[in-house]
Structure formats: C-alpha cells, structure tokens
Amino acid sequence: MNEEELVEYFRAQMRKDPDMASAVAAIRTLLEFLKRDKGETILGLRESLTGATDCLTGVDSSVAVSSGGELFLRFISLTSLEHQVSGLPGTRPFLLHSWTRSSSREILGVKLVTFVNSVRQDLSRCKKVMEERGELFLEKISMSRAKVAKLCHTFIKDGAKILTHSYSRVVLRVLEKAAAEKKRFSVYVTESQPDSAGRQMADALRKLNVPVTVVLDAAVGYVLEKVDLVIVGAEGVVESGGIINKIGTYQMAVCSKAHNKPFYVVAESFKFVRLYPLNQQDVPDKFKYKADTLKTVKNLSEEHPMIDYTPPSLITLLFTDLGVLTPSAVSDELIKLYL
Amino acid sequence: MPGPDKETDLTERIEAFLSDLKRGGSGTGPLRGSAETARETTALLRRITAQARWSSAGDLMEIIRKEGRRITAAQPSETTVGNMIRRVLKIVREEYARSRGSSEETDQQESLHKLLTSGGLSEENFRQHFATLKANVIEAINELLTELEGTTDNIAMQALEHIHSNEVIMTIGRSRTVEAFLKDAARKRKFHVIVAECAPFCQGHEMATSLSKAGIETTVIADAAIFAVMSRVNKVIIGTQTVLANGGLRAVNGTHTLALAAKHHSTPLIVCAPMFKLSPQFPNEEDTFHKFVSPHEVLPFTEGEILSKVNVHCPVFDYVPPELITLFISNIGGHAPSYIYRLMSELYHPEDHEL
Numbered sequence: 001m002n003e004e005e006l007v008e009y010f011r012a013q014m015r016k017d018p019d020m021a022s023a024v025a026a027i028r029t030l031l032e033f034l035k036r037d038k039g040e041t042i043l044g045l046r047e048s049l050t051g052a053t054d055c056l057t058g059v060d061s062s063v064a065v066s067s068g069g070e071l072f073l074r075f076i077s078l079t080s081l082e083h084q085v086s087g088l089p090g091t092r093p094f095l096l097h098s099w100t101r102s103s104s105r106e107i108l109g110v111k112l113v114t115f116v117n118s119v120r121q122d123l124s125r126c127k128k129v130m131e132e133r134g135e136l137f138l139e140k141i142s143m144s145r146a147k148v149a150k151l152c153h154t155f156i157k158d159g160a161k162i163l164t165h166s167y168s169r170v171v172l173r174v175l176e177k178a179a180a181e182k183k184r185f186s187v188y189v190t191e192s193q194p195d196s197a198g199r200q201m202a203d204a205l206r207k208l209n210v211p212v213t214v215v216l217d218a219a220v221g222y223v224l225e226k227v228d229l230v231i232v233g234a235e236g237v238v239e240s241g242g243i244i245n246k247i248g249t250y251q252m253a254v255c256s257k258a259h260n261k262p263f264y265v266v267a268e269s270f271k272f273v274r275l276y277p278l279n280q281q282d283v284p285d286k287f288k289y290k291a292d293t294l295k296t297v298k299n300l301s302e303e304h305p306m307i308d309y310t311p312p313s314l315i316t317l318l319f320t321d322l323g324v325l326t327p328s329a330v331s332d333e334l335i336k337l338y339l
Numbered sequence: 340m341p342g343p344d345k346e347t348d349l350t351e352r353i354e355a356f357l358s359d360l361k362r363g364g365s366g367t368g369p370l371r372g373s374a375e376t377a378r379e380t381t382a383l384l385r386r387i388t389a390q391a392r393w394s395s396a397g398d399l400m401e402i403i404r405k406e407g408r409r410i411t412a413a414q415p416s417e418t419t420v421g422n423m424i425r426r427v428l429k430i431v432r433e434e435y436a437r438s439r440g441s442s443e444e445t446d447q448q449e450s451l452h453k454l455l456t457s458g459g460l461s462e463e464n465f466r467q468h469f470a471t472l473k474a475n476v477i478e479a480i481n482e483l484l485t486e487l488e489g490t491t492d493n494i495a496m497q498a499l500e501h502i503h504s505n506e507v508i509m510t511i512g513r514s515r516t517v518e519a520f521l522k523d524a525a526r527k528r529k530f531h532v533i534v535a536e537c538a539p540f541c542q543g544h545e546m547a548t549s550l551s552k553a554g555i556e557t558t559v560i561a562d563a564a565i566f567a568v569m570s571r572v573n574k575v576i577i578g579t580q581t582v583l584a585n586g587g588l589r590a591v592n593g594t595h596t597l598a599l600a601a602k603h604h605s606t607p608l609i610v611c612a613p614m615f616k617l618s619p620q621f622p623n624e625e626d627t628f629h630k631f632v633s634p635h636e637v638l639p640f641t642e643g644e645i646l647s648k649v650n651v652h653c654p655v656f657d658y659v660p661p662e663l664i665t666l667f668i669s670n671i672g673g674h675a676p677s678y679i680y681r682l683m684s685e686l687y688h689p690e691d692h693e694l
Contacts, residue, residue, distance in 0.1 A: 075455045082456070137455060155623045317585060317621075323689055324621060326585055328677040337452045 001036045003055050010056055019169055023068030023270050024141060026056050030072045031134040040123065042080045049073055061291040063236030063244050063307070067273035072134075074338065079133055083126040144268040144321035145170055149177040152231070152266055152319040160185040160228045163220070163256075166192035166246040167201040168233025170266045174319075179208050186211040188223050192246055194304065217248050224259045234267040236287075237320075238275045239334050241312035241327025243267070244283060247305060253314035262316040269322050272334055277309050349390045353406060356383055360414040372515050373419045373580065377615045378487050380410070380423040385480045388427075388473065396435040396472060397465035400428055407694050416630040416656070418581045418589075418618040421694065425619070425687045430479045432688055438469040486670070490613035491519045493670035498524035501609060501668070506530045506573040509565075509601075512537035512591045513546040514578025516611045520668075521576070522553045531556045533572065535565055537593050539636035539653065562593050569600045576609045579659075582617045584683055586661030586676030589628065592654055598663035607665040614669050619683055619692040622658050630655045 001009075009032055013025040033052050039045045053069030148170060156162065156178045162185055164171050178185065187205055191214055192198040198214055205212040215223050224230075230252060234243040243249070243265050256263045277283045286294060288305040297303055312327035319325075322333060356379065387406060393399040407424035414420070494516055502508065502524040510517055510532065521532060532555050536543035547557045560568055575597060579590040588594065588610060601608045622628060634651035661676040674682065 071455070078452075078456050133456075155621070157623075324584070326677060326680050329680040332681070337455070 001033050001052075006033060006052055006055055007059050010059060020142075021064060021145075021169070021268065021270075022060055022062055023064040023071075023268075024138070026053075026060075026065045026068040027072050027134075027141075027270070028138060029056065030069065031131070031138065034076075034127070034134065035131055037127075042076075042123070042126070046073065046076060049076065057286065058291055058295075061286055061289065061294060063273055063275075063287045064271055066287070067236055067271055070274065071270055075134070075137065076130060079130050080126055083122070083129055141268065141270050141321075144270070145173050147321040148266050148268060148319050149173045151324055152264070153178040153181055153183070155229070155264065156183055156185055157228075158183050158185070161188065161226055162186070163188045163190075163223065163227040163230045163252070164201070165190050165198070165232045165249050165252055167197035167204075168266075170233045170268065171231055172201065172204055174231065174266055175205065175210060176208060179210055186213070188213050188215050188227060190215055190217050190220060190248060190252070192248060193217060197246070217251075220248075220252050221255045224255050224261060227261060229262045229264060230256045231264045231266060234265050234271060235307060236273045236275070237265075237267050237271050237318065237330055238273060238277060238309070239331050240276055241315065241318070241325075241330040242277070243310050243315065243318075244273075244275075244277075244287065244307050245310065247308045250280075250308040250310045250314075253310045257314050263314060264317050264319060265315055266319045269320050269333070272330065272337075274334060274338060280309055283307070283309050346390070346392075349386060352383065352386060353410075356380075357410060357413045360410065360417060360420070373417075373616060374487065374491065374515070374613070376417060377419045377423050378484065380420045381427070381480060381484050381487060384424065384427045385477060385484070388476055388480065395466050395468050396431055399476070400431055400465065403428060403431070404694055411694065416580075418620065419615055422615055422618050422687075424694065425691045426483060426615070427480060428691045429686065429688050430483065431476055432465075434472060434475040434479060435465055435467075435469070438472055438475070439467065487615060490615070490670040491516055494611050494613060494668055495519040495523035497668055497673070499527060501574070501576075502528055502530055504528045504530065507533065507571055509533045509535065509569070509572045509575045509597070510546070510577055511535040511543065511562075511565075511593055511597050512540075512578075513542035514611070516613065517576055517578045518546060518549055520611050521550060521555060525553055525555045529556075531558070533558045533560055533568060535560055535562050535593065535597065537591055538562055542591075562596065565593075565597055566600045566603075569604045569606060572601075572604070572606055574607050574609060575601045576611060579610055579612050579616065580656060581620070582610070582612050582667065582679065584619050584621050584679065586664065586667075586679040587622055588612075588659040588664070589622070589656050590659055592657045595657045595659050595663075598659045602663050608663060609666045609668060610664055611668045614671060614682070614686065617669075617679070617682060617686060619687055628656070628658070 006029060010025060010029045013020065013028055014022065030049060030052060033049065034045070037045060037048060039048060049069075050073065053066070053073070056069065057066055152174045156174075160183075162175070164187060166189075175185075175187065187210055189198045189201045189205070189212060202212045202214045232243075232245060232249055232252065234245050236244040238244060253263050275283070285300060288307055289297075289300065289303055290306060293303055294300075312330075315327050317324055317326060318330065325333070360376075384403060387402060388399065391399075391402050393402055403424060407421065410424070411421045498520045502521070508521070508530060510521075511534070524530070532550055534543045534547045534550070534557060536559055538561070543559055547559045551557045577590065577594060577597065579588045579594070581589040583589060598608055632653050632655055634653045637653045638646070638649075638651045640646070661679075664676045667674045667676065667679070669682075
C-alpha cells in the first residue's frame with residue numbers, strides 16, 4: 001500500500017462517517033495497511049507503520065491522529081511480544097552447528113530455507129492475531145463515546161446553563177444523552193474563530209431542540225457569571241492530565257477558575273498522548289498549525305496557532321471511557337500502557 | 340427444618356437492620372457512629388453469605404446487590420453501608436479469581452493496556468461453582484471485620500507524628516475518630532484544642548467535655564467566631580461523614596466555612612477518615628447529597644407567629660472541595676487528596692460503583 005493509497009483510504013474513511021474521530025480513522029487506515037503489508041519481519045513492519053503514520057500526520061496534523069498512530073504501534077509491539085517470532089525451537093543453534101560442521105552449501109541452503117519458512121509461518125500467524133485483535137480494538141473504541149456520554153450526563157442537572165467551546169462531537173454526544181434523559185438545560189457556544197466551528201455546534205444543538213446561544217470568543221468572561229458548568233472536548237490529553245484543544249480553551253479554563261465554575265473535559269481514552277508540555281511554547285509546532293500551513297508557509301511565527309494547552313490545575317474532572325478521572329489519574333493510565 | 344428457619348431468620352435480621360437504619364438516621368444526634376454501621380453491615384453480609392442459597396459467585400453477587408440496593412435505599416446518606424457492600428463484592432470477585440487460578444486480579448480495572456491486549460469481548464460471568472468459595476469468602480469477610488475493629492486505633496497511633504507540643508488545634512463538632520486521635524497525642528504532648536460548637540445540634544459541647552476529661556485544655560467557640568480565631572490556630576483536624584471520589588468531603592455543616600477560613604490563613608487542614616468512609620460517589624447528585632432534618636433545631640415551633648412567614652431549613656451536610664484539604668489520615672497511612680482515585684481502585688471494582 002503506497003502513500004497515495006494510504007491517504008486516499010484515510011480521506012475515504014473520514015468522508016464515509018463524518019462523526020468518526022480522526023484517531024479512529026487513522027487506526028482503521030493503519031489496520032488496512034497492516035493487512036496489505038508484505039513485509040517479512042516485525043521490525044520492517046514497525047518501520048513501515050511509522051512511515052505510514054508520518055504520512056497520515058502530513059494530511060491531518062492534529063494530535064489525535066498522532067496519538068492514534070502511536071497507540072497502534074504500541075499495540076503491534078505488545079501483540080508481537082506475546083507471540084515471540086523466533087522460529088522453531090532449536091533451529092538456530094542447529095544451524096550454527098551445521099555451519100561449523102558441514103561445508104556443503106546445499107545442506108546449508110536447505111536448512112536456511114526451512115528456517116526462513118518457519119519464521120514466515122510464525123509471522124503470518126502473528127499477523128493474523130494482530131488483525132483479529134485490531135478489529136476487536138476498533139470495535140471497543142467505537143463504543144467509547146457512548147460510555148463517556150453515559151458517565152457525564154448525570155453531572156448535568158435540570159435547569160443547568162452550560163458553556164462549551166467550538167465543535168466537539170463528544171460534547172455533542174453527551175448533550176444528546178442528557179436531552180434524551182429529559183433534562184432541561186441551555187447552552188452557550190463560543191464562535192471559535194478562525195473557522196467558526198462553534199456555529200456548526202449551535203446548528204447541531206438546535207436540531208436537538210436545545211436552547212443555544214452563540215457568543216463571541218471574547219465574551220467568555222462576560223458570560224461566565226451566568227453559567228453553571230463548562231464542558232469541553234479535547235484533541236489530546238497529555239501525561240500531566242492537561243489537555244490540548246482548540247485555541248481559546250485555555251482562556252476559558254482560566255476564566256472558569258476565576259469564577260469558581262467546574263471545568264469538565266470529555267475525551268476518549270485513545271486520545272491520551274505521551275507529551276508533557278510545561279507551557280504553551282512546549283507544544284510541538286507540528287500540532288499547532290494545520291498540515292497545509294506547515295507545508296507551505298516558511299515563517300511560522302506569523303501564523304495563528306490552532307490549538308493551545310490547558311494545564312491540569314485548571315481542570316476539575318476528566319470523563320473518559322475508562323471512568324471519571326481526576327487529572328492526576330491520567331499519568332497512571334499512560335504508565336500502565338507504555339511502561 | 341433448618342432450611343426455611345434459616346431463611347426467615349435471615350430476612351428478619353435484614354428487616355431489623357433496615358428499620359434501625361431508617362430510625363437512627365436523624366442528623367448527627369444520638370445515633371450509631373459510622374464504625375458501628377460498617378461493622379453491622381459487614382456482619383449482616385457474612386450472615387447472608389453463610390445462610391442464603393447460592394451455587395456460584397454470580398448468584399452470591401446478585402443476592403448481595405439486591406439486598407444492598409434495599410439497604411442503601413433505606414438511608415441514602417449513610418454511605419458506609421454501600422461502601423461495605425462494594426468491599427464484599429470485590430472480595431467475592433477476588434476469591435473467585437483466585438479459585439480459578441487466574442492472575443486476573445491485577446487486571447480487573449479498565450485500562451488502555453487492557454483495551455489493547457485483551458483477546459476477546461468475553462464478559463466474566465462468574466458461573467463456575469467452587470466448593471471452597473463459601474469458606475474463602477467468609478474468611479475474607481472476617482479479615483475485613485478485624486480490619487474494621489482496628490481502624491480507630493490505627494488512626495490514633497499516627498497522632499504523635501502530626502501533633503506537637505504547645506500547638507493550637509481546631510476542630511468542629513464531634514468525631515469519634517478525632518477524639519481518639521487527640522486523646523492519644525495527649526498522653527505524651529501538651530496542646531490546646533478549640534472546638535467549634537457546630538450548631539444547631541451543638542455536638543461540639545460533648546466533644547469538649549470528653550476532651551477535657553482526658554486532661555486536654557479545651558475552648559468552645561460559636562461557629563461564627565471560626566474566622567476570628569483562625570489566625571491563632573496551627574492546625575485544623577476534622578472528621579467527616581464521607582470521602583467522595585474526587586477527594587472532596589461530605590462533612591457536618593459548618594465544615595466548608597472552617598476549610599475556607601483555614602485556606603485563607605494557610606493553616607493545614609487534616610482529615611481523619613477511616614477507609615470504610617471512602618465512597619465512589621461524586622458530588623453531583625443533588626437529590627441524594629443533602630439531608631434535611633427537622634427545622635425545630637433552628638427555629639423552635641414555639642415561635643408561632645414567625646413560622647408562617649419564613650422558610651426554615653436544617654441541612655445536615657456540607658461539601659468541602661478537595662483543593663481545601665491538605666492531608667487525609669486513614670488507617671493505612673496519610674494520603675494527599677489527589678491520591679484518592681488510587682485508593683478507590685484498590686478497594687472497589689468499577690462495575691460495583693453502581694449497585
């Protein structure tokens with residue numbers, strides 16, 4: 001599967017289901033890549049997967065795609081570790097023995113071929129297991145939004161006024177569930193320039209018959225005294241328990257801290273990423289700007305960043321498919337996975 | 340016949356416990372302390388395990404859950420009952436896993452790692468029958484009971500590390516744990532205690548009497564004077580009714596005021612809470628969070644004229660957010676509020692959070 005096919009498959013996935021998270025589409029693409037891969041070794045597989053992930057981040061530079069790719073790579077390592085690809089037991093020492101004993105190339109050639117065949121069989125068995133587990137993994141994470149919605153909607157009380165930022169499909173799902181549970185609430189959405197994604201969110205909410213008001217990004221401080229709670233999504237959840245999200249989220253978090261309003265984050269667990277930014281500058285440039293901008297523009301300091309980092313001290317709770325977590329619990333989860 | 344007798348005996352005991360709970364839950368007045376409730380609940384669960392009819396772990400858990408729902412519905416604010424039920428459910432799960440010989444114990448929680456490596460969507464259904472399961476579960480529950488017996492002493496043993504000579508300690512209302520804590524320190528150190536009376540039940544008075552009998556210099560103040568006196572206080576040590584999953588507290592009313600005053604003066608706030616008070620609830624359920632009792636304590640019914648013109652409320656509990664708390668002292672040691680999530684995952688299984 002070459003680069004163009006990869007990109008085309010990814011774009012097709014995103015078009016087919018606009019509701020799917022970009023990380024899920026990335027993982028699906030990588031799984032397809034795995035199925036079509038003709039490599040002979042695990043190391044080669046890993047290298048080609050890393051190349052594929054880089055290619056995908058070239059299309060969609062969000063943190064989520066990068067975290068999805070890393071997760072998939074980790075998945076491959078864990079699965080291949082379980083099914084050690086080492087060939088038939090005793091083959092290698094036998095090979096060495098025969099090399100020293102026999103000088104006949106024919107016998108050696110035959111032995112080499114049997115060794116390679118056995119490795120190939122092991123590899124194909126391992127790949128089969130990977131494909132099965134990969135499908136299972138995809139199935140599980142496609143249910144994660146429903147799990148998050150189930151956990152979060154109990155925190156929305158009757159008569160609540162909610163503030164949210166930009167367009168987040170997870171937040172939309174949570175509000176859908178709350179509306180389905182017959183709760184009455186109203187929503188303020190920020191316009192979220194430069195792409196006015198907030199208006200998209202407002203339209204979606206109007207379809208649910210939820211009273212919604214679009215406010216300017218600059219009006220967040222003004223509107224916070226009326227609001228009961230703030231719920232935002234996240235593009236990535238970093239190791240410290242902070243989040244990376246659309247620009248304007250940090251501002252909202254600081255204001256809600258000043259007003260003592262709870263600031264809730266809803267995110268699926270595949271968005272956990274191994275970054276530890278200490279301030280806004282620490283977030284790598286490759287996430288801050290859109291992929292096209294990174295390729296075409298020479299001087300990035302004149303571009304507006306698309307995301308910002310919100311430190312964990314401003315976040316009250318994180319709702320994930322692994323449960324309701326305090327920011328300190330996030331690093332525990334990441335450690336369990338990666339170490 | 341021993342069969343039906345045992346069953347009726349069991350149902351009788353459960354009913355007696357239920358009615359006791361319903362009656363005894365009036366504010367923080369002359370009722371049983373949380374420790375006794377926890378002990379009685381665990382003893383009742385042991386009786387259920389021994390006497391009820393069940394053939395597999397799944398059946399036992401179903402029975403416990405059913406009874407648990409009834410008992411918690413009788414007195415929703417008494418969270419120790421629910422906590423003990425969840426502990427016993429976790430014990431059943433662990434014993435089942437041990438009987439099966441699987442090392443699934445450590446992997447019971449949802450985690451990213453588990454998502455990636457699990458081979459199937461198979462749900463553990465606890466249907467296998469093991470002959471030794473009953474005995475193992477009862478033994479584990481006995482261990483739990485022994486742990487419960489020793490909680491107050493374990494907490495009091497840590498007193499000397501935290502209380503130093505000539506310190507001024509403030510507390511509010513009456514907590515048996517804090518009382519034992521202070522009395523234990525008083526054996527070797529000399530310090531002063533200021534007790535806020537905690538209106539309208541004024542349990543602080545009883546606390547002060549008890550402490551002064553132990554030879555501790557005690558002062559009683561009105562709740563309104565908390566802020567005024569706080570500048571002279573070195574530490575604030577309080578008890579609580581429940582510790583919530585985010586590290587916050589549900590404590591007797593007036594505690595939030597005390598916590599805010601302590602934060603303002605940068606005085607450390609120490610909470611003495613045994614592990615059975617840790618509950619997987621979050622402070623979002625408004626209907627079950629608060630408990631209101633008779634407003635007679637606030638405004639007696641004899642004040643006839645005014646009663647028709649005003650609304651009188653007497654809430655029992657207060658929410659204290661985790662940012663105001665410095666340290667939790669429990670029977671297993673001291674913890675920061677941000678660590679509570681870890682203790683929660685060790686004590687309860689996530690599927691039992693909702694009974």
